[in-house]
Structures are given as C-alpha cells and as structure tokens.
Amino acid sequence: xxxxxxxxxxxxxxxxxxxxCRRSKALLEREGVQYDYVDLEKVDDGADRARAISxxxxxxxxxxxxxxxxxxxxxxxxxxxxG
Numbered sequence: 001x002x003x004x005x006x007x008x009x010x011x012x013x014x015x016x017x018x019x020x021c022r023r024s025k026a027l028l029e030r031e032g033v034q035y036d037y038v039d040l041e042k043v044d045d046g047a048d049r050a051r052a053i054s055x056x057x058x059x060x061x062x063x064x065x066x067x068x069x070x071x072x073x074x075x076x077x078x079x080x081x082x083g
Contacts (some may be wrong), residue, residue, distance in 0.1 A: 007065060010035035013050035014060040018040075020072050021060040027075050031082060 001032050010028070012035055014021030040046040040059065050061040054071045062078065063069045070081060 006063050009061040009065065011038065012060050013038045013040060013053075013063075015040045015053075024060050024062060024073065024078055025074065026030055027078055031079070033082060039055070 007044065010033060012021075012024065012028070016022070016039065018042070025037070038046045038049065040050065045050075047057075050059060051057055053063060053069055054061045057069055058072045060061070060073075061069055061071050062073065070077060073081070
C-alpha cells in the first residue's frame, strides 16, 4: 500500500501504535476492501495531511473516494459506511 491513493480507493491515515487504526485496518482487510495506507510515522507530511482533512489530530482518518471521511470510527460506523 502506498502513501498516495488512487481516486477510486479508500485512503487511511494511521500509525501502528494506534489500536483504533489496527482495528480499522483489520476490518477493511476482512471485508476485502482495497485501500491505501499512510503511516504517520513514515510519511513526513502524513499527520499534516490527515489534520487538514479532518480538522482534528485523532486517527485513524479514513477518506472515501467521494471525498467524505470518518475519524476514529467504531467498527459498526465503518462497516455501515462501507455498505
């Protein structure tokens, strides 16, 4: 997974130390959802990009192809958004 997202893919900003990020990644993988991942510890401007999208410092920030996003979603919220 790369630091830039194709227009038809989900883009997730997160960090390995973040339990909510690991949980959301696991749900996306269980559901077979294609997504791109920006590791905030490895991508220099990743945290700034996530904050610009969400207006917050909470992670994960999950951006959908339509431009909408979720911040720190529960599994139920993310599953509902995935349809």
